[in-house]
Amino acid sequence: MTIEEKPTKPDDHDDDEESEAAAMERVFSTQEVPSWRNQITIRAIVTSCILSIVFNFIVCKLNLTTGVIPSLNVAAGLLGFAMLKAWTALLNKCGLLKQPFTRQENTVIQTCVVASSGIAFSSGTASYLLGMSSMVASQLETGNTPNNVKKLAPGWMIAYLFVVSFVGLFSIVPLRRMMIMKLKLTYPSGTATAYLINSFHTPKGAKLAKKQVSVLFKSFSFSFVWAFFQWFFAAGDDCGFASFPTFGLKAFAQRFYFDFSSTYVGVGMICPYMVNISLLVGAIMSWGIMWPIIEAKKGTWYSADLSATSLHGIQGYRVFLAVATMLGDGLFHVVYMAITMLSTVIKNKTKKDESSSDDDNKAVSFDEQRRNEYFLKDQISNWTALGGYVALAVISIVIVPHFIFPQLKWYHMVVAYIIAPVLAFCNAYGCGLTDWSLASNYGKLAILIFSGWAGLQQGGIIAGLAACGVMMNIVSTASDLMQDFKTGYLTLSSPRSMFFSQVLGTAMGCIMSPLVFWFFYRAYSVGDPHGSYPAPYGALFRGIALLGVEGFSSLPHNCLKLSIGFFIGAILLNLLTVILKKCEKKYRLYRFIPSPMCMAIPFYLGAYFAIDMCIGSLILFIWEKKNKKSAKELAPAVASGMICGDSLWGVPAAIMSMLGVKAPICMKFLSASVNTKVDGFLGN
Numbered sequence: 001m002t003i004e005e006k007p008t009k010p011d012d013h014d015d016d017e018e019s020e021a022a023a024m025e026r027v028f029s030t031q032e033v034p035s036w037r038n039q040i041t042i043r044a045i046v047t048s049c050i051l052s053i054v055f056n057f058i059v060c061k062l063n064l065t066t067g068v069i070p071s072l073n074v075a076a077g078l079l080g081f082a083m084l085k086a087w088t089a090l091l092n093k094c095g096l097l098k099q100p101f102t103r104q105e106n107t108v109i110q111t112c113v114v115a116s117s118g119i120a121f122s123s124g125t126a127s128y129l130l131g132m133s134s135m136v137a138s139q140l141e142t143g144n145t146p147n148n149v150k151k152l153a154p155g156w157m158i159a160y161l162f163v164v165s166f167v168g169l170f171s172i173v174p175l176r177r178m179m180i181m182k183l184k185l186t187y188p189s190g191t192a193t194a195y196l197i198n199s200f201h202t203p204k205g206a207k208l209a210k211k212q213v214s215v216l217f218k219s220f221s222f223s224f225v226w227a228f229f230q231w232f233f234a235a236g237d238d239c240g241f242a243s244f245p246t247f248g249l250k251a252f253a254q255r256f257y258f259d260f261s262s263t264y265v266g267v268g269m270i271c272p273y274m275v276n277i278s279l280l281v282g283a284i285m286s287w288g289i290m291w292p293i294i295e296a297k298k299g300t301w302y303s304a305d306l307s308a309t310s311l312h313g314i315q316g317y318r319v320f321l322a323v324a325t326m327l328g329d330g331l332f333h334v335v336y337m338a339i340t341m342l343s344t345v346i347k348n349k350t351k352k353d354e355s356s357s358d359d360d361n362k363a364v365s366f367d368e369q370r371r372n373e374y375f376l377k378d379q380i381s382n383w384t385a386l387g388g389y390v391a392l393a394v395i396s397i398v399i400v401p402h403f404i405f406p407q408l409k410w411y412h413m414v415v416a417y418i419i420a421p422v423l424a425f426c427n428a429y430g431c432g433l434t435d436w437s438l439a440s441n442y443g444k445l446a447i448l449i450f451s452g453w454a455g456l457q458q459g460g461i462i463a464g465l466a467a468c469g470v471m472m473n474i475v476s477t478a479s480d481l482m483q484d485f486k487t488g489y490l491t492l493s494s495p496r497s498m499f500f501s502q503v504l505g506t507a508m509g510c511i512m513s514p515l516v517f518w519f520f521y522r523a524y525s526v527g528d529p530h531g532s533y534p535a536p537y538g539a540l541f542r543g544i545a546l547l548g549v550e551g552f553s554s555l556p557h558n559c560l561k562l563s564i565g566f567f568i569g570a571i572l573l574n575l576l577t578v579i580l581k582k583c584e585k586k587y588r589l590y591r592f593i594p595s596p597m598c599m600a601i602p603f604y605l606g607a608y609f610a611i612d613m614c615i616g617s618l619i620l621f622i623w624e625k626k627n628k629k630s631a632k633e634l635a636p637a638v639a640s641g642m643i644c645g646d647s648l649w650g651v652p653a654a655i656m657s658m659l660g661v662k663a664p665i666c667m668k669f670l671s672a673s674v675n676t677k678v679d680g681f682l683g684n
Contacts, residue, residue: 024195024198024367024490025366025367025370025371025492026366026367027202028103028198028201028492029370031102033102033104033374033492034099034102034104034105035494036378036494036496036497036500038099039102039104039105039107039108039493039494039497040108040497040500040501040504041099041105041108043084043087043105044084044105044108044109044112045112045504047080047083047084047087047109048080048108048109048112048113048116048501048504048505048508049508050083051076051079051080051083051109051113052112052113052116052117052505052508052509052512053512053516054079054644054648055072055075055076055113055116055117055120056116056117056120056509056512056513056516057516057647057648057650057651058072058117058643058644058647058648059072059117059120059121060120060125060126060513060516060517060520061263061520061533061647061650062263062267062643062647063120063121063125063126063127063535063537064126064517064520064526064533064534064535065263065264065532065533065534065535065609066264066536066601066605066609067126067127067535067536067537067601068264068267068271068279068601068609068613069121069267070266070267070270070271070639070643071189071270072114072117072640072643073110073114073189073192073193073196074193074196074636074637074640075216075636075637075640075643075644076109076110076113076114076117077106077109077110077193077196077197077200078196078200078209078212078213078216078637078640079213079216080106080109080110080113081106081197081200081209081213082209082210082213084101084105084106084109085101085206085209088100088101102201103197103198103200103201103491103492103493104491104492104493104494104497106197106200106201106491107194107197107487107488107491107493107497107498108493108497108498108501109501110193110197110487111484111487111488111498111501111502111505112501112502112504112505112508113505114480114484114505115477115480115484115501115502115504115505115506115508115509116505116506116508116509116512116513117509118476118477118480118505118509119161119165119473119477119505119506119508119509119510119513120509120512120513120516121476122165122439122472122473122476122477123157123161123165123469123473123509123510123513123514123517124465124468124469124472124541125157125513125514125517126517126535126537126538127440127535127537127538127540127541128443128447128465128466128468128469128472128541129152129157129465129469130152130526130527130535130537130538130541131461131465131537131538131539131541131542131545132149132150132152132461132462132465132466132542133149133150133151133152133527133538134149134151135525135526135527135528135538136527136538136539136542137149137542138309139309139315139527139529139539140309140311140315140319140539140542140543140546141307141309141310141311141312142311142312142546142550142554143456143461143542143545143546143549143550145456147407147457147458147459147462148407148456148459148460148461148462149462150405150462152518152521154514154515154517154518156404157514157517158510158511158514158515159399159403159404160400160404160405160466160469161473161509161510161513161514162507162510163392163395163396163399163400164396164400164469164470164473164474165473165477165506165509165510166392166477166503166506167389167392167393167396167417167420167473167474168420168424168473168474168475168476168477168478168481169388169477169478169481169499169502169503169506170385170386170388170389170392171385171389171420171421171424171425171474171478172424172425172428172478172479172481172482173380173382173384173385173481173499174382174385174386175425175428175482176482176485176495177375177376179428179429179432179482179485180375180482180485180486180489181372181375181489183344183348183432185429185432185433185486186432186433186435187431187432187435187482187483187486187487188435189435189483190482190483190484190485190486190487190490191486191487191490193483193487194486194487194488194489194490194491195490197487197491198490198491208633211633211634212633212634212636212637213637215634215637215638215641216637216638216640216641216644217641218641219266219637219638219639219640219641219642219645220641220642220644220645221641221645222262222641222642222645223262223263223266223641223642223643223644223645223646223649224645224646224648224649225645226260226262226645226646227262227645227646227649227653228649230242230260231649231653231663232663232664232665233663233665233666233667234663234666234667235662235663235664235665235666236666236668237530238668239663239665239666239667239668240663240666240667241259241260241667242259242260242261242532243257243259243668243669244257244258244259244260244669245257245669246258246611249669249671252669254287254288254291254292254606254607255283255287255605255606255607255608256283256287256288256606256607256608256611257607257608257611258608258611258612258615259608259609259611259612261609261612261646262642262643262645262646263612263642263643263646263647264609264612264613264616265612265613265615265616265619265642266616266638266639266640266641266642266643266646267612267613267616267639267643268612268613268614268615268616268617268619268620269616269617269619269620269635269636269638269639269642270616270635270636270639270640271613271616271617273617273621274591274592274593274594274595275595275598275613276610276613276614276616276617277594277614277617278594278595278596278598278599279598279599279601279602279609279610279613279614280602280607280610280611280614281594281599282594282598282599282600282601282602282603282610283602283606283607283610283611284607285599286318286321286602286603287602287606287607288607290317290321291314291317291318294314294317295314298313298314301556301557301558302314302316302556302557309529311543311546311554311556312556313556316554316555316556316559317556317559317562318603318604319539319540319543319604320543320547320555320559320563321559321562321563321566321600321603322540322543322600322601322603322604323540323543323544323547323563324562324563324564324566324567324570325566325567325569325570325596325597325599325600325603326444326540326570326596326597326600327444327544327567327570328566328567328568328569328570328571328596329441329570329571329574329595329596329597329600330438330440330441330444330445330597331441331571332570332571332574332575333436333438333441333574334438334441334442334445336574336578337426337427337430337433337436337438338426340430340433341426341429341430341433344433370492371489371490371492374492374493374494375488375489375495377494378494378495378496378497379495379496380495380496380499389421393417396413396417396470397410397413397414397417398410400413400466400470401413404466405462405463405466406459407454407458407459407460407462407463407466408450408454408462408463408466408467409454409463412450412453412454412463412467413470416446416450416467416470416471417470417474419471420470420471420474420475421474423442423471423474423475424474424475424478424479425478427439427442427475427476427478427479428478428479428481428482431479431482431483432482432486437475437476437479437480438475439472439475439476439479440472442471442472442475443468443469443471443472443475444468444541444544445471446464446467446468446470446471446472447464447465447467447468447541447544447545447548448464448544448547448548449464449467449548450463450464450466450467450468450548451463451464451465451467451544451545451548451549452464452548452549454549455549456549456550460545460548460549461542461545461546461549464544464545464548464549465541465542465545468541477502477506480502481498481499481502484498484501484502485498519651519654520533520650520654522658523653523654523655523657523658524654524657527539529604529605534604534605536601536604536605539604540604569596570596570597570600573593573594573595573596574596576590576593577590577593578590580593616639620635623635
């Protein structure tokens with residue numbers, strides 16, 4: 001899952017599942033493993049391309065609404081399996097099948113699709129790139145100068161992504177043997193994906209996959225039809241089911257309502273319970289308590305004449321308190337990850353020194369021996385990786401400052417590319433231990449450093465946001481590739497096929513992500529906090545850049561004190577969670593401590609999507625109580641179908657919007673007094 005990061009972890013396997021996984025390679029021992037070239041087939045590339053388009057639309061819509069993105073690995077693996085299984089079965093019936101469908105081919109598809117949709121997140125079309133636009137700049141007012149604004153266009157966005165997105169892939173390749181074979185890092189998401197793909201290609205797993213695909217398409221159809229039905233009632237602003245005042249008009253004014261979004265009900269079914277509760281706690285704390293109190297100080301804490309979007313008014317508190325919470329959470333995890341990494345390295349070294357003689361005589365299991373053999377079979381030389389990193393970095397250093405972002409100087413880029421491999425290693429290592437990717441945290445730190453370095457008059461806002469993109473793409477793609485190496489290791493997929501499918505998926509994402517974003521950008525008022533696609537991270541990332549160039553002088557009255565409090569509070573909450581995990585084992589109280597990062601998201605948007613997600617959690621909770629086995633097997637498929645159906649309705653809806661086709665009905669809710677006035681006006 002990605003809520004700026006990836007805080008979710010796969011469910012722990014029980015003993016039966018672990019023993020079955022341990023003996024997995026004996027099940028496949030009679031099957032020939034295809035060469036790396038035969039793992040990357042034309043049919044796999046075509047399937048990956050189709051699914052990449054679908055997943056780019058899904059991720060883009062989620063990015064532009066709330067920024068809460070669940071893990072789509074299960075859906076990618078499942079849909080890839082379903083599409084190619086159906087195609088190969090048809091060819092087999094016709095006597096035309098030349099190469100059977102293998103788990104290695106399935107892994108290539110999943111890797112390619114996830115790499116492409118990963119670029120949809122790290123591309124920053126809904127965060128740092130959108131933060132450069134005049135729409136977001138006009139909302140925050142401060143720093144709205146020509147050299148701190150850049151007009152968005154798909155051409156330069158695609159070019160920018162191509163020169164910065166591939167560098168990270170080469171930065172981590174030389175460390176694959178150490179991290180996968182020697183350190184044996186877990187990479188929970190990569191491991192879970194591998195077990196899923198392995199199970200699909202056993203008779204029992206194929207039967208369950210068929211059932212999951214059927215359920216997915218049923219929930220997809222329901223979600224799509226429901227979104228289509230809602231469209232008829234949304235002819236204008238604040239019309240339709242999405243503006244239903246579920247808890248009354250006063251609560252609706254404070255953004256507390258259920259908006260009937262099957263997307264976020266589905267997201268809530270995938271996300272852990274505490275993530276959803278954290279979002280709701282953050283919404284209650286901000287829109288239910290803090291903002292009404294601060295608004296009551298209008299005229300004292302800030303001028304009553306300011307516009308609703310001014311950073312020196314209520315909007316400043318919303319933006320900077322969210323930013324402070326995110327920075328506190330991010331700083332804690334960066335430091336904690338560094339401590340964890342160093343501690344693990346020291347323990348592993350000590351353990352290795354103490355038991356080196358035992359290790360020499362230790363028998364290697366059949367599975368491990370077979371996996372090691374195929375993982376070492378097709379190597380990518382370190383010189384190739386080093387040469388690729390240097391060459392791509394030089395190209396980026398030349399093109400980005402001279403042709404795309406003049407505000408970001410060549411020496412800024414040189415420093416970024418010197419630091420990036422170290423951060424890429426830290427992120428990939430930490431991700432292997434905890435399943436957390438801290439890419440966006442490194443990106444936020446880059447904003448603060450490089451925006452302050454450049455300065456406001458020299459376009460520091462654009463420089464900081466562009467540097468964020470450089471850092472995020474390198475660090476994110478590096479950890480994603482190592483996850484894929486782990487998946488490939490457990491499915492006997494060649495490292496070369498994993499690398500090239502990651503490259504292919506990245507290339508697809510670099511093209512598709514800006515084009516899909518542009519599709520929404522032309523059809524809707526993207527970035528409008530009161531519109532259908534508020535894209536909250538655009539304003540939040542620009543707020544971080546403003547903090548970097550102006551310092552604390554840009555904050556309204558008492559905002560600095562509150563921001564420091566929330567910054568420290570985020571660190572303390574995380575520290576308490578870690579302490580309880582280490583010390584309190586009986587009741588596992590750490591499960592009930594909310595996540596600061598999740599709490600910060602509703603500060604800007606409100607509670608409506610948190611309510612949707614909590615309803616998703618409630619549905620899953622009831623389902624698990626009634627039939628835990630069924631819920632575990634089918635809930636991810638149901639949730640994925642709901643997300644896919646509602647998100648893909650955005651395509652025809654956007655086309656109709658661009659063509660000027662409007663819904664025929666406006667369903668709007670008024671108070672009794674306002675309704676009386678309207679009736680009186682119409683009567684006259």
